[in-house]
Amino acid sequence: MPAPPVSNASPRVSPILEFHDVTVAYGRRPVLWNIDLAIDDACLFGIIGPNGAGKSTLLKAALGLVPLAGGSIRFFGQPFAEVRSQVGYVPQRETVDWDFPVSVSDVVLMGTYARLGWFRRPGPRERDLARESLKRVGLADVAGRQIGKLSGGQQQRVFLARALAQQADVYVLDEPMAGVDARSQELIFGVLSELRDAGRLVxxxxxxxxxxxxxxDRVALIDRRLVAAGPTATVLTSENLERTYVGRLDLLDELGRAVEERGRTS
Amino acid sequence: MNLSFFTDGGGMHAWAIATAAMVAAGCGLVGTLLVVRRMSLLGDAISHAMLPGIVIAVLAGGRPGGLLVLLGAVAAALLTVWLTQVLRTEGGLAEDAGAGVAFTTLFALGVVMVTAVASRIDLDPACVLHGVLELVPFDTVPVLGFEVPRAFLTAAVVFVGLSLAVIITWKMQVFTAFDAEAARAAGVPVAAVTTGLLVATALATVAGFEAVGAILVVAMLVVPAATAELLTRRLHRITILAILLGVAAAGIGYLVAWWCNTSAAGMIAVVLGCEYLLAVFFAPDDGLVSRVFTRGWFHWRVACEDRLAACWRREEMAAQGNPLVVANRPNLGERLADRWLAITGRLNHGPRGWTLTRRGREQADMVVRSHRLWETWLGRHADLPLDHLHPPAEWIEHHLGADVRRRIEAEVGTRASDPHGRSIPPEP
Structure with a gap:
C-alpha cells in the first residue's frame, strides 16, 4: 500500500482540485464555457455528459495538454506544473498504437519515468513497483508479453497499472470503461475504489x-458548460439529465463557430 | 578473393566498407525510432531537403563532412519540418502532402544550385545523388599519424555522438514515441525530444551523404528498421538488430558490387532490400513460411482428427446394432490421413475396413467429447434448431483444450448426453 497522500499546506485550505472560470478553445473555437468546480475531498468523482460535451477536454485542460482560453486550474492550490508527479493520467486506450514494440512491463515502468528524471534508469525499486502495480490489476502473468497481444480490457488495465506505478495522489482517467469487458470493468472499479479508500482523488x-x-460518490454533469455537480444522488435527477442530454445548447455551438469565423476573417 | 583485397592500396576497400558500415549503423539507430513513430516519410524528406543546406555551406567555404556542412544540413532539415508544419496549419495540407511539397521543392532547389555552381565548388552533382563510396578512401585526413578517410571520420564521430544521445534520452524517446500525451502530462518535453530526433536524422543522413548519396541514404534509414521490426518485438532489440543488418548489408553489398563491377552504394541498398525480403519469408512468428507451415500443419491435424472421429462414430453405430452400410469413398486427403494414422499406430486395417487402435480410440474420444460437449453447451445457451448445432461443433472440436472441456462439463453436468441423446465420452 502506498503511503497516504501528502498535503502540501499543513492546514489544508485549498481544494484538491479546483477549476475556476475555465474556458477552453480549440484554435479559436470555444468548446468549454466558464467551468467552476471545486473538489475538496478524496472521492470517486465522475464527469458525465453526452458525446462532444467536452469531458475529455476538461481533463486535458487540467493536465496542461490543451491551453486555457480563460480561468485557472489548481491542484492543492498550485498550478499543475508544480504537482505533475502527484497526478497520474490514464488516457483513452485508442490514443496509442498498441502494435508499438514494447512489453507490458515496459509500459508500466513509464509511470516511474517522471520521478526518475532524464538520467536515472529504472532500478530494482521501480521494477518492484511495476510488478506490484501489475498484480493489483490482475496482469502479473503477462508482464513480458508484447502489448498488442492483450485484449482491450487488459490493455486498459496496463494503462491503469502505469498510473499506479506513479504512486500519485490524484488519478485522472479518460473513459477507462469504454470497450472493456465486464471482468476488466469490475477489476478497474475495484482498484479505483481502493485508491479512494486510501485517500486519493479519482x-x-x-x-x-x-x-x-x-x-x-460525486459527479459533475457537463455539456459544454457545467450543468450540476455534487453527490451522485442529488445530481443525477431527471431534471438535470434532461438539461444535459436533451436540452442541448445549440447556441453554444453556433457561438463557438461564429467566434472561429470572426477570428479568421479579421 | 584473399586478405590482400582488404589491405591493398592502403586498405582502400577496407576503408570504404568501414565507412559504409559506420553510415549504416548511424542510420539504423535513428531510423528505428523514426519507423516505430511512423515518421519514415519525414526521414525521407530530411535526407533530400538538406541538399540546398549543404550546397550553401560548401559555397560558404565548408568542406564535405566538415562542421559547417553538418550545420547547413541540420538547418535545412529543420526548415523542412517547419515548412511542413506551416503548410499543415496555415495551408490546410495533410502532413504527408505538406512534407511532399516542402522537401521536393527544397531538393529541387539543391539540384539546381549544385548544377549551376558545380564548376566552382568541390561537389559533384552525380555524387550528390548516388554517392561514390569507391572514392571515399582517397580524401584522407591524418589522425594520430594515420591517414583516415574524412568521410569515415565524420560518420564515426556522428555515430558515437548519436549513440550517446540515444542512450541518454532512451527513456524519454520511448515514452514520447509510444504515448506522447501521457509523456507530456508527465513533464517530458515532447517537442524537444521530437526535434532532437529530427536533428539526429539530419546528422545521420548528412554523414552518409558523400558515401552513398542523398537518395540511397533513405534506404539505410528505413529498410533495416523495417526488417528488424519483422524479426523481434522489443524496441531495444529492434534497434541493435537494425544497426547489425545495416552493417552486414554494407559489407556484403560492397563486395558484391566490386565483384560485379557496379555501384557499391546501389548494391548496398539492394542487399538491404533482400534482407527485408528474407525477413518477410522467414521471420519466426509472422513470416510467410512459418504462417504457411502453421496453417498446413493445422489442416493436417484436423484431417487426421476427422478420420479418427468418423471411425469412432462408425464403431459406435455398429455397437448399437445399426452398422453403417454405405461408407463414403474417402478422397485423397482422407486416404493419406488414414495411411499416416496407420503408420503412427492409431488405425488398423482389418477385414471390415479401418478400426481404431487403443491409442487411436483415446484420441478420438477427446475429439468426439469436444464435439458433443460443445453441441450441448450451445444447445443450452442459444435457441437453435438441432441441425444448427453440428457445423459449429465440427469446427470447434479441434480447438477445445482439456481445461475448457472441464469447464463446459462442470456447467452442463457430468451425466449429460448431447442434444441428439448420445453419450459424451469422459475425460481420461
Whole structure:
C-alpha cells in the first residue's frame, strides 16, 4: 500500500482540485464555457455528459495538454506544473498504437519515468513497483508479453497499472470503461475504489449513466458548460439529465463557430 | 578473393566498407525510432531537403563532412519540418502532402544550385545523388599519424555522438514515441525530444551523404528498421538488430558490387532490400513460411482428427446394432490421413475396413467429447434448431483444450448426453 497522500499546506485550505472560470478553445473555437468546480475531498468523482460535451477536454485542460482560453486550474492550490508527479493520467486506450514494440512491463515502468528524471534508469525499486502495480490489476502473468497481444480490457488495465506505478495522489482517467469487458470493468472499479479508500482523488470521465449512479460518490454533469455537480444522488435527477442530454445548447455551438469565423476573417 | 583485397592500396576497400558500415549503423539507430513513430516519410524528406543546406555551406567555404556542412544540413532539415508544419496549419495540407511539397521543392532547389555552381565548388552533382563510396578512401585526413578517410571520420564521430544521445534520452524517446500525451502530462518535453530526433536524422543522413548519396541514404534509414521490426518485438532489440543488418548489408553489398563491377552504394541498398525480403519469408512468428507451415500443419491435424472421429462414430453405430452400410469413398486427403494414422499406430486395417487402435480410440474420444460437449453447451445457451448445432461443433472440436472441456462439463453436468441423446465420452 502506498503511503497516504501528502498535503502540501499543513492546514489544508485549498481544494484538491479546483477549476475556476475555465474556458477552453480549440484554435479559436470555444468548446468549454466558464467551468467552476471545486473538489475538496478524496472521492470517486465522475464527469458525465453526452458525446462532444467536452469531458475529455476538461481533463486535458487540467493536465496542461490543451491551453486555457480563460480561468485557472489548481491542484492543492498550485498550478499543475508544480504537482505533475502527484497526478497520474490514464488516457483513452485508442490514443496509442498498441502494435508499438514494447512489453507490458515496459509500459508500466513509464509511470516511474517522471520521478526518475532524464538520467536515472529504472532500478530494482521501480521494477518492484511495476510488478506490484501489475498484480493489483490482475496482469502479473503477462508482464513480458508484447502489448498488442492483450485484449482491450487488459490493455486498459496496463494503462491503469502505469498510473499506479506513479504512486500519485490524484488519478485522472479518460473513459477507462469504454470497450472493456465486464471482468476488466469490475477489476478497474475495484482498484479505483481502493485508491479512494486510501485517500486519493479519482477523477473519471464516463459516459454510461446506468453505471455512473452506482460507481461514483460525486459527479459533475457537463455539456459544454457545467450543468450540476455534487453527490451522485442529488445530481443525477431527471431534471438535470434532461438539461444535459436533451436540452442541448445549440447556441453554444453556433457561438463557438461564429467566434472561429470572426477570428479568421479579421 | 584473399586478405590482400582488404589491405591493398592502403586498405582502400577496407576503408570504404568501414565507412559504409559506420553510415549504416548511424542510420539504423535513428531510423528505428523514426519507423516505430511512423515518421519514415519525414526521414525521407530530411535526407533530400538538406541538399540546398549543404550546397550553401560548401559555397560558404565548408568542406564535405566538415562542421559547417553538418550545420547547413541540420538547418535545412529543420526548415523542412517547419515548412511542413506551416503548410499543415496555415495551408490546410495533410502532413504527408505538406512534407511532399516542402522537401521536393527544397531538393529541387539543391539540384539546381549544385548544377549551376558545380564548376566552382568541390561537389559533384552525380555524387550528390548516388554517392561514390569507391572514392571515399582517397580524401584522407591524418589522425594520430594515420591517414583516415574524412568521410569515415565524420560518420564515426556522428555515430558515437548519436549513440550517446540515444542512450541518454532512451527513456524519454520511448515514452514520447509510444504515448506522447501521457509523456507530456508527465513533464517530458515532447517537442524537444521530437526535434532532437529530427536533428539526429539530419546528422545521420548528412554523414552518409558523400558515401552513398542523398537518395540511397533513405534506404539505410528505413529498410533495416523495417526488417528488424519483422524479426523481434522489443524496441531495444529492434534497434541493435537494425544497426547489425545495416552493417552486414554494407559489407556484403560492397563486395558484391566490386565483384560485379557496379555501384557499391546501389548494391548496398539492394542487399538491404533482400534482407527485408528474407525477413518477410522467414521471420519466426509472422513470416510467410512459418504462417504457411502453421496453417498446413493445422489442416493436417484436423484431417487426421476427422478420420479418427468418423471411425469412432462408425464403431459406435455398429455397437448399437445399426452398422453403417454405405461408407463414403474417402478422397485423397482422407486416404493419406488414414495411411499416416496407420503408420503412427492409431488405425488398423482389418477385414471390415479401418478400426481404431487403443491409442487411436483415446484420441478420438477427446475429439468426439469436444464435439458433443460443445453441441450441448450451445444447445443450452442459444435457441437453435438441432441441425444448427453440428457445423459449429465440427469446427470447434479441434480447438477445445482439456481445461475448457472441464469447464463446459462442470456447467452442463457430468451425466449429460448431447442434444441428439448420445453419450459424451469422459475425460481420461
Amino acid at each position: 477523477l473519471v470521465v464516463h459516459h454510461d449513466l446506468r453505471t455512473a449512479a452506482q460507481w461514483f
